[in-house]
Structures are given as structure tokens and as C-alpha cells.
Amino acid sequence: MRNICLYFQVHQPYRFRTYRFFDIGHDYQYYDDFSNRSILQKITKKCYLPTNTLLLDLINKNKGKFKVSFSITGCFLEQCKKYSPETLKSFQDLAATGCVEFLAETYSHSLVSLKNEKEFAYQVKAHSRLIEELFGQKPTVFRNTELVYSDNIGEQVYKMGFKAMLSEGAKHILGWKSPNFVYCNAKVPKLKLLLRNFKLSDDIAYRFSNQDWSEWPLTAQKFSSWIHEIDKKDELINLFMDYETFGEHQWEGSGIFEFLKAFPAEILSKKQFVFSTPSEIASKYEPMAVLNVEHPISWADEERDLTAWLGNNLQREAFDNLYNLADDVAQIDDKSIKQDWYNLQTSDHFYYMCTKYFSDGAVHQYFNPFKSPYDAFINYMNILSDFTERVKKAPKHALSPLQDESVEKPKVIKEKKNANPKVEKAKPK
Amino acid sequence: MKVLMFGWEFPPHISGGLGTACYGLTKALATQDVEMIFIVPKAYGDEDQCQMNIVGANTIPIGIKRFNFKDVMKEMSYVELGSNLIPYVNEDEYYNIINKRVESEKFISQTNENTCLTFNGGYGGGLMQEVANYAVVAKSLVEMFDFDIIHAHDWLTYPAAIAAKEASGKPLVIHVHATEFDRSGENVNQYVYDIERAGMHFADKVITVSNLTRGIVVNRYGVDEEKVITVYNAVEKVNESEGIHFEKGFDDKIVTFLGRITFQKGPEYFVEAAYKVLQRTQNVKFVMAGSGDMLEKMIQRVAELGISSKFFFTGFLKGDDVVKMLNISDVYVMPSVSEPFGISPLEAMRSNVPVIISKQSGVSEILKHAIKVDFWDIDAMADAIYGILQYSGLNIMFKEHAKDEVDSLKWDNAALKIKDVYSDAINGR
Numbered sequence: 001m002r003n004i005c006l007y008f009q010v011h012q013p014y015r016f017r018t019y020r021f022f023d024i025g026h027d028y029q030y031y032d033d034f035s036n037r038s039i040l041q042k043i044t045k046k047c048y049l050p051t052n053t054l055l056l057d058l059i060n061k062n063k064g065k066f067k068v069s070f071s072i073t074g075c076f077l078e079q080c081k082k083y084s085p086e087t088l089k090s091f092q093d094l095a096a097t098g099c100v101e102f103l104a105e106t107y108s109h110s111l112v113s114l115k116n117e118k119e120f121a122y123q124v125k126a127h128s129r130l131i132e133e134l135f136g137q138k139p140t141v142f143r144n145t146e147l148v149y150s151d152n153i154g155e156q157v158y159k160m161g162f163k164a165m166l167s168e169g170a171k172h173i174l175g176w177k178s179p180n181f182v183y184c185n186a187k188v189p190k191l192k193l194l195l196r197n198f199k200l201s202d203d204i205a206y207r208f209s210n211q212d213w214s215e216w217p218l219t220a221q222k223f224s225s226w227i228h229e230i231d232k233k234d235e236l237i238n239l240f241m242d243y244e245t246f247g248e249h250q251w252e253g254s255g256i257f258e259f260l261k262a263f264p265a266e267i268l269s270k271k272q273f274v275f276s277t278p279s280e281i282a283s284k285y286e287p288m289a290v291l292n293v294e295h296p297i298s299w300a301d302e303e304r305d306l307t308a309w310l311g312n313n314l315q316r317e318a319f320d321n322l323y324n325l326a327d328d329v330a331q332i333d334d335k336s337i338k339q340d341w342y343n344l345q346t347s348d349h350f351y352y353m354c355t356k357y358f359s360d361g362a363v364h365q366y367f368n369p370f371k372s373p374y375d376a377f378i379n380y381m382n383i384l385s386d387f388t389e390r391v392k393k394a395p396k397h398a399l400s401p402l403q404d405e406s407v408e409k410p411k412v413i414k415e416k417k418n419a420n421p422k423v424e425k426a427k428p429k
Numbered sequence: 430m431k432v433l434m435f436g437w438e439f440p441p442h443i444s445g446g447l448g449t450a451c452y453g454l455t456k457a458l459a460t461q462d463v464e465m466i467f468i469v470p471k472a473y474g475d476e477d478q479c480q481m482n483i484v485g486a487n488t489i490p491i492g493i494k495r496f497n498f499k500d501v502m503k504e505m506s507y508v509e510l511g512s513n514l515i516p517y518v519n520e521d522e523y524y525n526i527i528n529k530r531v532e533s534e535k536f537i538s539q540t541n542e543n544t545c546l547t548f549n550g551g552y553g554g555g556l557m558q559e560v561a562n563y564a565v566v567a568k569s570l571v572e573m574f575d576f577d578i579i580h581a582h583d584w585l586t587y588p589a590a591i592a593a594k595e596a597s598g599k600p601l602v603i604h605v606h607a608t609e610f611d612r613s614g615e616n617v618n619q620y621v622y623d624i625e626r627a628g629m630h631f632a633d634k635v636i637t638v639s640n641l642t643r644g645i646v647v648n649r650y651g652v653d654e655e656k657v658i659t660v661y662n663a664v665e666k667v668n669e670s671e672g673i674h675f676e677k678g679f680d681d682k683i684v685t686f687l688g689r690i691t692f693q694k695g696p697e698y699f700v701e702a703a704y705k706v707l708q709r710t711q712n713v714k715f716v717m718a719g720s721g722d723m724l725e726k727m728i729q730r731v732a733e734l735g736i737s738s739k740f741f742f743t744g745f746l747k748g749d750d751v752v753k754m755l756n757i758s759d760v761y762v763m764p765s766v767s768e769p770f771g772i773s774p775l776e777a778m779r780s781n782v783p784v785i786i787s788k789q790s791g792v793s794e795i796l797k798h799a800i801k802v803d804f805w806d807i808d809a810m811a812d813a814i815y816g817i818l819q820y821s822g823l824n825i826m827f828k829e830h831a832k833d834e835v836d837s838l839k840w841d842n843a844a845l846k847i848k849d850v851y852s853d854a855i856n857g858r
Contacts (some may be wrong), residue, residue, distance in 0.1 A: 021743045022714060022753060025678015209769045313732035374728050378742045385714075385738060389679050 003236040003276040003284075004227070004267060005194065007143070007166065008170055008243035010048075010072040011109050012079055013348035015369055019379055024386045030340060035369065037083045047247035052090040053255060059099045067099045067275040070243070071143045074107035074127050075346060077134060088134070095135040101277035104128045104162065105138035110345035111309055113144055113153045114296060115323045119330070121160055123342070141165065141278040145347050147196065147240070147299040148306065151292065154185035154193070156298075162191070164282035168193035170297045170304040177289065180234035184287035192282045193291055196240040196299060199302040200226065209254035218254065219308045222263035228270060235288075236281055240299070279317060302357070308388050309350040314377040319350060321384060331396035340353040340387055352376035430851060431464045433576040433593060435567070435586035439469050439476050439483060446772055447606055448654040451582055453479055453665055457844035459730075463851075466574050468589070469561055470548035486566040486589075487548040489573070495618070556585075560624075564588035571596040578602060578851050584609075584621055587628030594631065600854040602847075603632035607769045608645050611693060626650050633854040636847065638770040639791025660846045661795050663838040664775045681714045681739075682818050685758040685782075687751065687773060688765075688769050690721035695764035695787065696805045700727055704734045705811035706818075713739065713818060718754055720745040724769040755780040760817045764804045765790050774799065778835045783827035785813045793837070800858070 017032040058066050072091065080088040094100045106112055107127040112120045124142070132138045142162040149167035157165050169179025179195040205221065207213045215222070227237055242249065250256040267273050276284070300308045309358060310316055322344055329341045353373045369375035438448035452746050455465055459480035460834035472485025531809065546562045567589040579601045581590030587603065594601040609617045626663055629635050629650050635657045637643040644661050646652050677683065684706070686699045696717060701714040717727060717740070724742065731740045746754055755761070761784045768790035775792065778799070786793050787804035800817070802809040816824050852858075 021741045022675070022750070023678075024741075313729060314737075317732040317735060317737040320735075366486060372725075374725050374742075376734070378744070379736075381737050382741065385741070388738065391531075 001274045002232075002234065003281055005236055005240075005272050005276055005278060005281055006068045007103070007238070007240045008068065008070050008245075008280065009143070010070055010076055010243045011224050012036070012073075012076045013109065013346045013364045014075050014079070014343045015039070016349070016379060016383055019383045019386070023383055024382060025389055026101075028336070028340070028386060028390060030343075030383050030386075032369075036079060040083045040087075043244060043248050044087050046252070047244050048084075048087045050252075050257065051091060051243065051246040051260070052087070052094060054260060055144060056090070056094055056097065058261070059094070059097045062264055062268065064099060065275065067101070067277050067280075068094075069101040069103060069141075069277045070094075071103040071105045072131070073105065073109040074130055075109060075343060077130060079407065092135060095137065101141070101279055102131050102137055102139055103141050103143045103166070103278065104131065105143050106145055106201070106345075108342040108346045109145050109348070110342070111145055111148065111306075111319070111350070112323075112345060113148060113156065114306070114310075115208065115319070115385050116326050117156055119326050120156060123345075124157075124160055141194075141282060142401050144308075146298050147244065149193075149293060149298075150296040151186045151294060153296065154191050154293075155187045158188040158191040164192040164194060164278055166194050166238075166278065167196070167293075168297050168299040168304055169198055169238070170275075172304065172373055173291065173293055173297055177220065178234055179238065180230065180236055181288035182235065182281065182285040183289055183291040186290050186292045189290065192287055193276055194236070194238050195291075198299070199236060201239045201241050202402070204239070204256075204259075205245045205249065208245075208250045208256060208259070220259050220266045223259070223263070224266035224270070227267065228272060233283060236276070278351070306394060307356060308354050309347050312353070312355050314353045314373060315350045315356075318353065318377060318380050318384065319383075321388075325388060325391050328391050328396065330409050331398070332391065332394045333397060334394050337387075337390060337394055340390075344387060349376070349380050353380070397406075430462070430578070430848070430855075431574075431576040432458070432851070433467050433570065433574060433579045433599075433808060434467045434562075435579070435581040435589050435593070436467060436469050437583065437585045439467065441475065442471075442473050447583060447681055449665075449831070450606060450662055450772075452477070452825050452842045453663060454843060454847070457840035458847065460841070461844050461848055463844075465846060466576065468567075468570060482522075485572075486563055486570075487545055487546070487593060489546075489566045489569050490498055490544040557620075560585055560588055564592040567592040568596045578855055580604060580851075581628065582606060584625045584628065587624050591628060591631050600633040600857075601631065602634045602636060602850060602854055603628050604636045605629070605642055605646055605769070606638055608642060608649070610645055610649060611642075611767045614692060632656070633857075634658060634850050637849060638662050641789070641791045641794065642769040658846070658850055660843050660850070661791070661838070662770045662772060663840040663843050664772060664779065665840070673749055673756065675751045675756045677757040679714075682711050682759040683714050683716055684760040684762060684814055684818070685718060685754060685777075686714045686762050686764070687718045687746070687754060687777075688763065690717065690719050690724045690727060692723060693765060693767045694719075694721075695766045696721075696723055696727050697730065698764040698804055698807050698810060699762055700730050700734070700740070701807040702764075702810040703731075703740055705734055705807060705812050706814050707736050707739055709815055710818065711739070715740045716743060716754070716758075717741070718743040718746045718751075751776075752780070755782055758782045760785065760814055762810065762814065763787060763790060764802075764810060766804050768792070775835050775838065778831040781828050781832060783817050783824060783831065785810060785817070796834065798827055798834050 015032045015035050016030050019030060055068060104124055105127055106123045110123060112123055130137050140162060141164045142157045143166040147166060147168045154165060179197045183193040183195065185191040185193060203218060208218055210216060246256055246260060296306055297304050298306055310319055329337065352368050352370050354378045355373050436451045440448050440452045455467060458465060467481050467483050468486055469483065470486045472483050476483045546566060548559055571593050576599060579590050579593050579599055581587055582604045583606050590601055609621045615659040629646060629652045635646055635652055637646055637657060637659050638661065640659050643657050646657050647654050686696060688694045690696045706713065728742060731737055755777055761774060761782045763771055763774050763786045765771060765787050766789060770791040774784040774786050785800045785802060788801050790806050793801045800813040802813060837856065
């Protein structure tokens with residue numbers, strides 16, 4: 001039997017409020033609580049609750065034969081606790097069925113994997129801990145923010161103890177190869193890779209309601225027939241997409257829920273495919289080949305690269321300035337600084353600064369609360385500047401080797417200013 | 430002495446500095462026994478009328494129902510608005526103007542039941558029509574009021590002033606607050622230039638706000654030197670900053686650029702100078718406050734230079750925020766490429782902020798306690814900024830003298846000189 005792997009990404013950023021130059025040093029409430037709450041509650045109504053209910057129903061009906069997997073960001077789960085506990089509860093209900101796997105990712109949907117290995121490991125650990133606490137399972141498969149992947153990142157992920165990782169079946173990486181097999185990392189072959197079948201995934205995620213598309217309207221029957229036409233040797237079809245596809249990007253009237261409702265039966269009735277979760281696939285299959293990915297890829301835009309987040313000077317400036325603070329923040333034990341540090345890293349903020357208006361502009365505009373990338377940049381830099389001041393002033397302790405909260409807190413060293421001059425004086429010339 | 434004065438705006442209905450300058454000047458003239466009838470396209474009724482009669486052109490019946498306004502301006506070819514036509518405009522208006530296209534087909538002006546024309550005031554679409562209508566009304570005004578001399582402020586009022594002189598035979602004084610060369614560099618709008626030139630040549634006397642502007646009037650408009658007189662602007666003694674106390678929330682010093690971000694204000698020289706200063710010292714933040722067509726380019730450049738964490742953009746500042754900004758500034762820089770006068774450094778000095786101004790500004794002709802550099806000389810500009818930040822002697826020196834210097838610039842003195850110009854014009858000297 002061959003496999004279909006359904007994976008959904010669930011994320012909402014903490015959106016920042018309009019933070020002005022005059023606020024720097026005066027106000028460290030950075031968030032637009034109103035938008036964050038109202039957006040979450042709106043999407044809860046349109047997507048999270050109805051889709052969760054539908055999935056629960058499908059899982060129950062199919063008695064263990066229908067399985068899905070999620071990765072849910074820490075910032076989403078935190079906001080759920082605050083603004084929509086019923087959503088959290090419905091995800092927990094799904095977890096209780098045993099047919100839903102939760103994957104690991106970075107706590108705040110960050111791009112830290114490109115910048116800082118230690119901090120990367122720390123954030124992944126924090127996220128896994130939260131998933132275990134809320135859903136009672138310890139993630140064994142990793143999915144990086146926006147499916148960002150390279151040989152190096154894969155190696156780091158393996159070191160953290162994961163056996164498999166999700167990524168994009170990017171054309172420029174695969175060439176003639178098919179995404180419908182398990183691959184492995186070029187540096188550590190033990191790390192298995194599951195690659196997104198972007199054609200079939202995007203048929204649902206992007207094209208579903210597009211009436212100009214020659215295949216519109218897409219029915220579960222038609223989609224299932226495409227899957228069954230795929231070469232018999234191909235082992236698995238990875239359908240990875242944003243969870244908001246259901247009811248938000250593709251609105252209810254487009255028939256997306258009817259599609260999802262009919263889909264499992266269409267597949268299972270033909271008895272050629274089963275639904276499997278990423279960790280099941282990783283245990284079942286050996287890699288078909290090694291995948292060489294020297295430069296990071298992602299699942300975004302036509303280029304499948306990082307240019308949506310780090311494509312222009314504004315984005316790189318903001319990104320570099322942020323991570324210049326990493327070492328200092330690691331020495332600070334302040335809850336609110338830690339939290340803001342996480343939330344400043346959320347990739348959405350860099351996405352808002354994107355200037356690629358032409359090919360993928362429509363998608364970018366859809367998600368962007370700012371009038372222009374310049375506004376987004378200015379606002380972010382103002383906040384970052386205030387945050388930098390706070391980091392500078394906060395008391396620091398020596399770096400602990402693990403940066404782990406479970407490690408005993410080292411003593412707080414007094415401000416460097418006081419300690420340094422004496423040391424310098426004492427030094428013989 | 431009775432003056433028929435044509436303006437385009439009057440406080441509180443102003444969008445830039447022209448109305449403010451007119452207000453200061455007319456108040457001072459009133460104390461020196463000059464009677465004024467101040468004409469604006471549209472009077473709102475809440476203007477300060479205690480010292481003069483404010484008349485809206487929209488209340489003057491012209492006795493005809495409709496006319497082709499193109500005929501009024503027949504000596505000059507009609508062109509669409511497209512360049513920066515306006516003297517001192519705030520950013521909102523500015524964007525309105527450049528984004529709005531005049532409906533060029535409508536050449537007919539229609540009056541209401543009292544044969545009065547409708548005026549919007551301001552600088553929006555249909556500006557050319559308003560300028561022409563204003564001239565039509567001027568002919569009726571001449572019959573309604575008794576006066577000895579006509580005084581017109583900037584090009585929008587020149588056609589009206591010319592019409593008034595033609596109808597009454599009374600002498601005309603034209604007041605040049607800015608020329609088309611200041612607004613548009615070398616890409617002048619020929620239509621506006623023609624109006625300006627016609628006004629200056631038809632006038633008996635031309636008042637310029639600086640010798641810099643006087644030079645332009647003489648050399649580029651070919652006006653007889655003898656009849657061009659410089660009268661410097663002044664500032665109101667009242668300090669709006671009283672009562673507002675704002676402190677910055679960090680230790681870094683602040684260097685401020687405040688103005689429209691357009692080529693004539695020289696924002697790029699400020700950015701380059703900032704970069705040079707930041708090579709030497711890090712305890713400083715640069716702020717570019719304002720908006721304009723070069724804003725995005727400046728943000729890009731700042732990111733390219735990698736100084737975004739030290740360089741801030743506030744957007745357009747209104748009222749109290751300007752005062753707040755000056756409150757926390759340590760240096761004020763005005764690197765204008767071309768500035769007929771430049772009132773903003775005076776406002777900074779009044780708030781005890783040391784100023785650096787370009788030699789290409791009219792205000793540099795009268796200020797002693799300011800550092801003057803060529804706008805293009807970014808090394809000198811950086812030196813000056815660094816000097817004021819680092820050497821407290823300079824700082825103290827400026828603070829001690831600058832405020833007194835500004836306070837000595839009185840509208841009363843300007844009014845005295847203008848009175849002389851009036852008598853010369855009346856006596857045909």
C-alpha cells in the first residue's frame with residue numbers, strides 16, 4: 001500500500017501595534033492585542049473550529065484509517081490560551097484520537113535556523129516541551145518554519161534527536177527526481193526527508209477556488225483520480241499546506257469543506273493508498289537517495305527560496321540587528337524580555353517588509369497589516385530599538401552551557417561597567 | 430495707507446508656511462497703521478479678523494453666470510498640474526496634488542444664484558481653474574473696496590493681482606516666498622514660470638524673502654534689480670512648545686532632520702553625513718521626520734549603509750509632535766539644496782536646539798549662531814554634527830545666543846521695511 005501524508009501548518013503571529021519613535025524607551029507594550037484577538041477569533045470561526053470538528057468526525061468514521069499531522073507554533077498556542085480556549089480544546093480532542101501527529105518546530109515561527117545554532121536548538125526544545133504539555137506527545141519529526149531546509153540545517157536537526165524532517169519538493173533541487181519518495185540528508189544520512197508534492201498540495205491550497213483554472217471546480221473524486229494516476233512505484237504523496245486553507249484562504253462557499261469531507265472515502269475506497277503520519281513513514285521507508293541542498297530552500301513563492309523574508313536590504317538589516325542581540329539575551333533571566341525576544345523573531349515581521357510585488361505580490365498583500373514594506377520596516381526597527389535598550393540595561397548572568405531553564409540559575413554578575421575599570425587598571429602594561 | 434492683499438490661505442486654515450508668514454506679517458503691519466483687506470479664495474469665518482478684514486473670494490458676486498476660464502488666462506497655455514507647484518505644502522496635500530489629475534476638459538466656470546464662484550481653497554485638483562477664477566473675482570473686488578496699493582503673495586495670486594492692477598491702476602507689490610526653481614529644481618513647470626514672470630514684470634516692486642531668492646528673481650526671471658527688495662521673514666514670539674515637556678527614553682543623543690523628504694531639502698546629504706558620524710561615535714540616533722517622494726529611497730539607502738539601528742523615520746509629524754521632537758533633539762540639521770528662506774531652523778533655535786544649515790538657504794544670510802555648510806559637503810556636515818555632540822563648549826555657546834538671536838528677528842522690523850516699499854511704489858520711486 002502506498003501512502004498519503006496530510007500535514008497542516010497552524011500559525012498566527014503576534015502582530016505589533018504602531019510603535020512610534022517617541023515610544024522608544026517609554027513603552028514596551030509592543031503588541032496590537034485588539035487585532036491579535038479579533039483575527040484569531042475570526043479565523044477560529046471560519047477555519048479552526050469547523051475544520052477541527054470535521055477532521056474529528058472523519059477520524060471517528062474511518063476508525064483509525066484517516067490520519068493527519070499538524071505543526072502548531074508556540075505563538076499560536078499562547079494566543080489560543082488567551083483568546084480562544086475552545087480552539088485549543090478542539091486540537092486536544094484531535095490529539096486524543098491517536099490518529100493525529102504533532103510535529104516539532106521553532107517556538108515562534110522564526111528563521112533562527114539560518115543564524116544561530118544554539119538559539120535554534122533552544123527554541124525547538126521550548127516548542128517540543130509545550131507540545132508535550134498540551135497534547136501528551138513528544139514530537140519525533142521536525143518541520144522548520146516555512147519548510148526552510150539545507151544540508152546544514154538538517155544536520156542541526158538530527159543533532160537535536162529528530163529522525164525525520166519535512167521540506168519542499170523544490171524543482172531546482174529535485175531536478176528529474178520525484179518528491180514522492182523518502183530522501184535523506186547529505187551530511188547525516190540517518191535524517192530522513194519528506195518532500196512536499198507542491199503541484200498537488202497547491203491544487204488545494206492555492207488553486208481550489210480559482211475559477212480561471214482549467215480544472216475548476218476541483219472535486220474530491222477528480223483529485224483522487226489524479227493521485228491514482230501517479231506512477232505505481234511512487235511510495236508517498238505529501239500534501240503539506242497551511243491549515244487556514246480550509247475556510248480562510250479558500251472560503252466556505254468555495255466548497256472546500258465538502259471536498260475535505262469526501263476526500264478520505266474517495267481514497268480509501270480504492271484500496272491503493274493509506275493515510276500515514278510523518279513518523280510512521282519515517283519508520284516504514286528507507287531513503288531512496290541523498291538530497292543535496294547547499295543553499296536554503298523554502299516552500300514560498302515561485303523561487304522556493306528565502307527572498308520573501310531576507311530578499312532586500314531592509315529585511316537583512318532588521319534580521320542582522322535582531323540576531324546581534326542573541327548573546328546578550330541568552331544571559332538575561334527576564335520573562336518579558338524572553339517573550340519579546342521570541343516574538344520579534346517571528347518570520348511574519350520580515351515577510352511584511354518584502355518588496356517582491358510582482359509575481360507573488362497578491363499573496364504577500366493578503367497577509368500584510370502594513371501599508372508598505374517601508375512602514376513595516378520602520379515600525380519593526382522602532383520596536384527593536386526599544387528592545388535593544390532594554391537588553392542593554394537588564395542584569396546579565398554568565399552563559400550557561402545548555403541555556404536550559406532546568407539548569408540551576410548561575411549567579412547574577414554585577415553590571416560590567418562597575419567591574420571592568422578595576423580590572424583594566426590592575427593589568428600591568 | 431490701505432492695502433488690498435491677495436493671499437491663498439490664512440490661519441487657522443493653512444496647510445503650510447505661506448499662511449503663517451502672511452499672518453505674522455499682516456499682524457505687524459496692522460500695528461503700524463496699515464489697513465488691510467486680506468483676500469483669500471475661501472473665507473471660513475473663524476479667521477482672526479481683529480486687525481484686518483478677511484474677505485473670501487467665494488462671497489464676491491461677479492455679475493456673470495458662467496464663463497470660459499481658459500479665456501482669462503489666454504496669454505498662457507494651459508497645462509495640467511503635474512509638478513510641485515505649491516509653495517509650502519504639507520505632505521497630505523502634496524500627495525493629493527501629485528496623485529490627482531485635473532479634469533482638463535472642464536473649462537467652464539459656473540457661478541451660483543448670487544453670481545458668486547465656488548472656491549475650495551487649498552491646493553487640490555482644479556487648482557488652475559481656481560487661480561483663474563480668483564483673477565475674475567479680483568476685477569469685482571476693485572470696485573467694492575477703496576485702497577492705495579495691491580500686495581500679492583506667491584504665484585497662485587499673481588493673476589488676480591495683475592487683474593486688480595489693470596482694473597484699478599493702483600501700484601502692485603509682489604511678494605516672492607518661493608520660486609518655481611526652488612520647488613522643481615531645473616525641471617520647471619513652464620506654465621507656473623510664465624505666471625511668475627508675468628507677475629514680477631507687471632509689478633512695481635518685488636519683495637523677496639532672501640538675497641538668494643532675489644538673485645533668482647533677477648537672474649532667472651530677468652527682473653530689473655532696482656525694484657527687487659529683500660525683506661527677511663521672522664517668527665512669532667509665542668512659543669508653542671510651552672507647556673509640552675517630553676523626555677526621550679534613552680541616553681543616545683538625537684540629531685534631527687525635519688521637513689519634506691524631497692530633493693530640494695537635501696535628505697540624502699543628511700543620511701550620508703549620519704553614516705560618517707556613526708563611524709566615529711555610536712551614542713547617537715538620527716531621526717528623519719517628515720514624508721515625501723524620496724522617503725522610500727532614503728529608507729533603502731539607510732538599510733544599505735547598515736545604520737538602521739541608529740537611524741529612524743517618524744513619518745509626517747503634526748503639531749505637538751514637532752514640539753516633542755525638538756524637545757529631545759540635540760542637533761537640528763537643514764541640508765536644503767534650495768531654500769528661499771527656511772523658517773524651521775528658527776523654530777529649532779527657539780527650542781534651544783543648535784542648528785546646522787546649508788549655505789544655500791535664505792535664513793543662512795541672517796543667522797550668526799548657526800553652523801553653515803554647503804549642502805553637498807557631507808564631511809563638513811558630519812564634522813559639525815560630531816562637534817556639537819562631543820564638545821559641550823559649542824553646545825553651550827549655541828544655547829546661550831541662539832534664542833536671543835531668533836527673538837531679535839521680529840515681524841515688526843519686516844513690516845517697517847515693507848511699509849517703505851509701499852511708499853516707494855506709491856510715489857513711483
